[in-house]
Amino acid sequence: MSSQPSPIKLTSQKPGHIVFRRRYVAWRINFRVLLFAILGATVLVLLALWAMLLGTANISVVEAVRASFGKGDPDTIFVMQQLRVPRVLCAILVGGCLAMSGAVFQGLVRNPLVSPDIIGIDAGATAAAVFWILGGQSFISLPVAAFLGAMATAVAIYFLSWKGGISPDRLILVGIGVAAALAAVTTFLLIRTPPREARPAQVWTIGSIYGSNWGDIQWLAPVFFMGLLGSVILMWPLRLLQLGDDLTRGLGVPLERTRLLLIVVGCLLAATAVAVAGPIGFVALMTPHIVKMLAGPLSGSVMVLIAVAGGIFLLGADMIAQHALPVSLPVGLLTAAVGGPYFLFLLYRTNDRS
Amino acid sequence: MVATARLAADSVTLGYDEQTIVSDVSLAIPDGKITTIIGPNGCGKSTLLRSLVRLKAPDSGTVILDGQAIQHFPTKEVAKRLGLLAQQATAPGGVTVEDLVMRGRFPHQSFLQPPNQQDRDAVDRALDLTNMTGLRTRPVDQLSGGQRQRAWIAMVLAQETPILLLDEPTTYLDIAHQLQIVELVRHLNETDGRTIVLVLHDINEAIRISHNIVAMKDGQILAQGSPASIITSELIGEIYGAECDVLLAPGQDKPFCIPRGRHAASPESREAAAAVFEVDGLRTSYGKINVLHGLTCDMPAGAITGIVGPNACGKSTLLRSCGRLLRPTEGQVRLAGRDVNRGKHKELSRNLSLMAQSPTMPSGFQVEDLVSLGRAPHQGFFRQWREEDEEAVETALNHCNLCELRRRSIETLSGGQRQRAWFGMTLAQDTPVLLLDEPTTFLDLAAQIEMLDLVREMNQAQQRSVVMVLHDLNLAARYCDYLIVMKDGQIVTSGTPRAVVTEEMLADVFGIEATVMPDPANGMPLVIPHQAIEEMHASAHDSNNG
Amino acid sequence: MSISISPSEIPRLSIRERWLPHISRGAGLVIGAGLLLVVALISIRLGTHGISTSDVWNGLFHYDPTSYNQTLVRTMRLPRTVIAVGIGCSMAVAGAVMQGVTRNPLADPSIIGVSSGSSFAIVVVVYYGHRTSAAEYLPFAFLGGVLAAFTVMAIGAAGKGGMSPVRLALAGIVISALLSSWTSALLLLDQSTYELVRYWFAGSVAYRDINLFWQLSPILLVPAVLCLAMGHHLNILGMGEEMAQSLGMRTGRLRLFATSLVVLMTAAAVAIAGPISYIGLAIPHMVRSVVGPDYRWVLPYSMIYGAIFLLLSDILGRIVMRPGEIEVGIVTALFGAPFLIYLARKRSLAG
Structure with missing residues (x-):
């Protein structure tokens, strides 16, 4: 231990913040955000427990928790370990990845109304996946194909918008263009195929986490945690990016390198989520908004909260899609139905005279 | 009636x-x-x-x-x-x-x-x-x-x-x-x-x-x-x-x-001891258009240097080149003897801060948050908020009279207050050199004076070197120790305001007929413009200021 | 300083200088019209099934119902060409007007949600109403498109900031996303609906009902002609809201009127041919680079060259994958997207 550990000090400087200083670290943490994050995590855990109880097989709480850890009735163990737990985890991780990716992109292009699906990442994954399914390739390698499609699209967008640097506006426009072209390709592929064969591809393009398994989670979880770490660290230069190119550089941030890093993190998160679950809309767009409304401008801790909120959002939407409606629907339909009106409400409230 | x-x-x-x-x-x-x-x-x-x-x-x-x-x-x-x-x-x-x-x-x-x-x-x-x-x-x-x-x-x-x-x-x-x-x-x-x-x-x-x-x-x-x-x-x-x-x-x-501001101009022109910036054969271009055609000049340390000239003469470009925002195609800019384009960005921004002309307004930020961002070059992921940071931010808030406004959201500020907040951020960066690009645009008379007074205080009290681009000749003459006059991407003349601001120079560079008289209060040159000399020039070369 | 000049020094424009630009632009229009005729004839002649030029001629002017080729000309190729011309004209004009009204060079009639509204309406009518023939459900497509577009406009105009191009675009994107997710939901529930409408979704001028086209043609073409007369007003609007108002223009009324025309045209076009994107975006841009920003010229040029462009795209779709066809909506999207990227790259950083 250091000889003179300075105590944790509650400064009067800025309300709701804790300053934490040790020999090698000096952090100022927003107390309110931290509280929200803890609250959010609790809600998430409770929601997850509830989600594991829902379903055709009636299982009690104790049984469910025991079965998740491999104890009790073998049927229950199967239902929990192979069906419900993976699905719940998958919903949480996909939601978290999407929400973080949205926050990263919105900060990067300085436009709160942009998300990875608008700038073409989802369209790339969709085109690749549809091609893969219609080509009769195996469903096991489908996520890989979708992931590669999304990443290839991201690389293409990056290079197409590079002109001595990346300008946010150009990135958005190029992304929209690429998305439209890929959507045309998807339509073309679907229309060339007899309807019955096209149906699985059609279902994929809506986005769902039905049928997720441990294989997905083995892949999602590392990306989620790496992405979380990466974006928390990158929040630091990202805040400065909000000041415009000149000032960002003036404050000592290597602009293009930071942008590239942000794009890589954002794309990896989005591509992974889409590869596993298909193009689920609105989560990436909305979650950062709601969180920022509650907790203030972006910072590392707000990013954690965004990830948690994304998990809650998608899990909740999936529960409704799966259980609350007369027919079980893909969750992608539900996020749009919930997200669309909410976004319009945001639009109504915000006053952009630009 | x-x-x-x-x-x-x-x-x-x-x-x-x-x-x-x-x-x-x-x-x-x-x-x-x-x-x-x-x-x-x-x-x-x-x-x-x-x-x-x-x-x-x-x-x-x-x-x-x-x-x-x-x-x-x-x-x-x-x-x-x-x-x-x-x-x-x-x-x-x-x-x-x-x-x-x-x-x-x-x-x-x-x-x-x-x-x-x-x-x-x-x-x-x-x-x-x-x-x-x-x-x-x-x-x-x-x-x-x-x-x-x-x-x-x-x-x-x-x-x-x-x-x-x-x-x-x-x-x-x-x-x-x-x-x-x-x-x-x-x-x-x-x-x-x-x-x-x-x-x-x-x-x-x-x-x-x-x-x-x-x-x-x-x-x-x-x-x-x-x-x-x-x-x-x-x-x-x-x-x-x-x-x-x-x-x-x-x-x-x-x-x-x-x-009149709080500060009278320093009438005795100081001897320029050392140069903070040495510009050496600088050429810069945007795409294919050359903007600066081989500039060479020194900017004195510990002084306020003003860059003046008509629109599109390259004055902002010179400032941006000094701040590493533009790479020269030829020549170099040295800050205290070192090429600004070498070395790490963070290193440079600990020595040099920049106030841009029309920065993007981040949404949802309070004044204090904005000023704190100026500390970025001194911080790392593990050292985000040390005592120094806190002190520097407090000092900057105090200097810029922002203490009462610290919790206000930037969107709600008036033009003058906003400009002060940006300047506060620049000050919190705590660098020996400040670059200011037209700090008085969009400000009214009183706010202009207030802003420049603040710059003057920072210069005198803390010996910071300031380089700024100014639009208004009278303000430049009054607040700067050293003036660089530019036209068409070249330096026409440079020196103390008294030496530089003359009726001939105004006719030459700015194309105006004006009387230059000593300010009765402090003897600094005062420009009273009468009329433009050449009034129709339909030539294409001055049309690049869009 | 001398501002006054004696009258003799003022260079007056000679008659030739004054009229030459107008004459050359007029000539461009005439050439365009000739080109359109040629392309239309090519469109009638070319296709999976080869038809000789004489059959085309006879089919058009000396129709012999017993000849298979001539029947083909009359019943398939000619309607297809006529529809393509009609849609191309009105979509391009609609795009130009939209860009003028929003003062946004990237505006496109598709941003106001017409096509998703139409799709949704079709699917609803087919699914719940069990109407299976195109003649039955396509009028609903028109109504759905109009409804969706006016909803988008109302939402874009509501709220604190008032109507701005950005809000309009965002409201359009979101309403489209919402409607298309509901459309997908219905299609998922019912396979037969999907089978019925999926060709319509790609956007095509082939195998369309010419009678429906004739029914909707007043809605398609009358607004287009009205729009042609609005060039001067769009020019004034282009100088900014305040300048236009202080020149005595009622900008709000003009915007509403022009946008309504655009909605009518687009909804009719979508009902006939399905969503065909990018004509409204790309054609006015290409035209502008030739004739300049004056809407009095941009509008008629867009009209003619929009028709040519759509015909050419349709012909291309017919010949690249023989004996199959690519729907023209896909062809235009594949062409239009690179064009959008090109525009994005061309705009200067400062823009």
């Missing part, structure tokens, strides 16, 4: 949402005279002007045109009597001057009616009056700033209205072009007998041109009358809240205002 007034406001109150901008103002615009509305930012002068042309309906009261409430006229009828040049008028790329001017005939045309001889004659007359005939087939976006403004004025003239209203027609123009526009306005009034209403930023310009000045503050008219009768240092102090000397300009029997 005003004899006749075709346009008048009768106890007009104007506001946006719940906020009242102009309260209970009555004003008669005298016919055949030039009337200028002046006042600090946010005093409601532009809003009042907009209500006079029916762009904004009053909450109460009426605007009266030719004895009738203006809202009783058909829209086109108003447009036949009142011509407005709005501040943010834009033409799409590629429209020729002639086409633009023809659009001014809109109120005289009916649906589907092609332009007739009458329209063409009006366009010819308007082009003639503004001396744009030779440029009539040129696209507007390829003109220089002054020419473009003349084209817009021609468009309003083609409207053939007896009353013209111009909202800040000289903003963004350099001094020669400003003088040209002022001259043009006077000409329109004298030869055509048109009534002209102006909103102006620059008080001396207003004095020079107007017959009648309306001084506004906080949505009310404080005084109106001829410049000679109403402009006193008390009135200026009352409107702008800044101390101001008023003296009689030689050769013109009109008053001339010199705002």
Whole structure:
């Protein structure tokens, strides 16, 4: 231990913040955000427990928790370990990845109304996946194909918008263009195929986490945690990016390198989520908004909260899609139905005279 | 007493949402005279002007045109009597001057009616009056700033209205072009007998041109009358809240205002000990256009260096090159002996901070958050908020008088306060060298002085070196220890203000005829502009300032 | 400083200087019209099934119902060509007007949600109403498109900021996303609906009902002609809201009127041919680079060259994958997207 550990000090400087200083670290943490994050995590855990109880097989709480850890009735163990737990985890991780990716992109292009699906990442994954399914390739390698499609699209967008640097506006426009072209390709592929064969591809393009398994989670979880770490660290230069190119550089941030890093993190998160679950809309767009409304401008801790909120959002939407409606629907339909009106409400409230 | 007034406001109150901008103002615009509305930012002068042309309906009261409430006229009828040049008028790329001017005939045309001889004659007359005939087939976006403004004025003239209203027609123009526009306005009034209403930023310009000045503050008219009768240092102090000397300009029997700050200029020019920046054979280009053609100069350490010159002379480019925002194609800039383009970005930004001209406004930030961002070059992921950071932010907040505003969101600040917040951020960066790009744009008289006083304090109290680009020659002469004068990407001359600011230099570089006299208060050179020397240059090379 | 010049010094434009630009632009229109005729004839002649030029001629002017080729010309190729011309004209004009009204060079009629509204309406009518013939459900497509577009406009205009191009675009994107997710939901529930409408979704001028086209043609073409007359007004609007108002224009009314025309045209076009994107975006841009920004010229040029462009795209779709066809909606999207990227790259950083 250091000889003179300075105590944790509650400064009067800025309300709701804790300053934490040790020999090698000096952090100022927003107390309110931290509280929200803890609250959010609790809600998430409770929601997850509830989600594991829902379903055709009636299982009690104790049984469910025991079965998740491999104890009790073998049927229950199967239902929990192979069906419900993976699905719940998958919903949480996909939601978290999407929400973080949205926050990263919105900060990067300085436009709160942009998300990875608008700038073409989802369209790339969709085109690749549809091609893969219609080509009769195996469903096991489908996520890989979708992931590669999304990443290839991201690389293409990056290079197409590079002109001595990346300008946010150009990135958005190029992304929209690429998305439209890929959507045309998807339509073309679907229309060339007899309807019955096209149906699985059609279902994929809506986005769902039905049928997720441990294989997905083995892949999602590392990306989620790496992405979380990466974006928390990158929040630091990202805040400065909000000041415009000149000032960002003036404050000592290597602009293009930071942008590239942000794009890589954002794309990896989005591509992974889409590869596993298909193009689920609105989560990436909305979650950062709601969180920022509650907790203030972006910072590392707000990013954690965004990830948690994304998990809650998608899990909740999936529960409704799966259980609350007369027919079980893909969750992608539900996020749009919930997200669309909410976004319009945001639009109504915000006053952009630009 | 005003004899006749075709346009008048009768106890007009104007506001946006719940906020009242102009309260209970009555004003008669005298016919055949030039009337200028002046006042600090946010005093409601532009809003009042907009209500006079029916762009904004009053909450109460009426605007009266030719004895009738203006809202009783058909829209086109108003447009036949009142011509407005709005501040943010834009033409799409590629429209020729002639086409633009023809659009001014809109109120005289009916649906589907092609332009007739009458329209063409009006366009010819308007082009003639503004001396744009030779440029009539040129696209507007390829003109220089002054020419473009003349084209817009021609468009309003083609409207053939007896009353013209111009909202800040000289903003963004350099001094020669400003003088040209002022001259043009006077000409329109004298030869055509048109009534002209102006909103102006620059008080001396207003004095020079107007017959009648309306001084506004906080949505009310404080005084109106001829410049000679109403402009006193008390009135200026009352409107702008800044101390101001008023003296009689030689050769013109009109008053001339010199705002005074807290700091008198340092009269004894200091010996430049060492150079903070050494610029060596610097060439810079944007794409294929060369902007700087091999500059070599030194900027003294511990002093305030000002870079001045007409629009598009490359002054901002020089500043940006010093701040590593632009890579030179040739030559180098050395900061304290080291090439600024070498080494880590973070290293440089611990030694040099930069205040950009129009930074992007981040949403949802409080003043304190913004100022804290200035600490970025001193922080790392594990060391985000050390005592030094806290101290530096507190000091910056104190210096910039931001302590009461620290929890305010930046969006709610006034222009002057916002500029102070940006400066606070620059100060929190705690660097020995500051680069400021036009720190006084968009600010009114008092806020300009306040800003520059602050810069001066930082320089004197903490020995920081400052390099700034300034628009206003008088402010530059007063606040800078060392001036670099540029034209067409080259340095014309440099030295102390007293050595540099001469009548010859002004004629040479800025193309204006002016008197330079010593400021009676401190002996620094004072520029009193008279008129532009060369007034029509349709050459293409000065048209790159879009 | 001398501003006054004696009248003799003023260079007056000669007759030739004054009229030459107008004459050359007029000539461009005439050439365009000739080109359109040629392309239309090519469109009638070319296709999976080879038809000789004489059959085309006879089919058009001396129709012999017993000849298979001539019947083909009359019943398939000619309707297809006529529809393509009609749609191409009105979509390009709609795009130009939209760009003028929003003062946004990237505006496109598709941003106001017409096609998703139409799709949704079709699917609803087919699914719940069990109407299976195109003649029955396509009028609903028109109504759905109009409804969706006016909803988008209402939402874009509501709220504190008032109607701005950005809000309009965002409201359009979101309403489209919402409607298309509901459309997908219905399609998922019912396979037969999907089978019925999926060709319509790609956007095509082939195998369309010419009678429906004739029924909707007033809605398609009358607004287009009205729009042609609005060039001068769009020019004035292009100078900015305040300038236009102070020149005596009622900008709000003009915007509403022009946008309504655009909605009518687009909804009719979508009902006939399905969503065909990018004509409205790309054609006015290409035209502008030739004739300049003056809407009095941009509009008629867009009309003619929009028709040519759509015909050419349709012909291309017919010949690249013989004996199959690519729907023209896909062809235009594949061409239009690179064009959008090109535009994005061309705009300067400062823009």
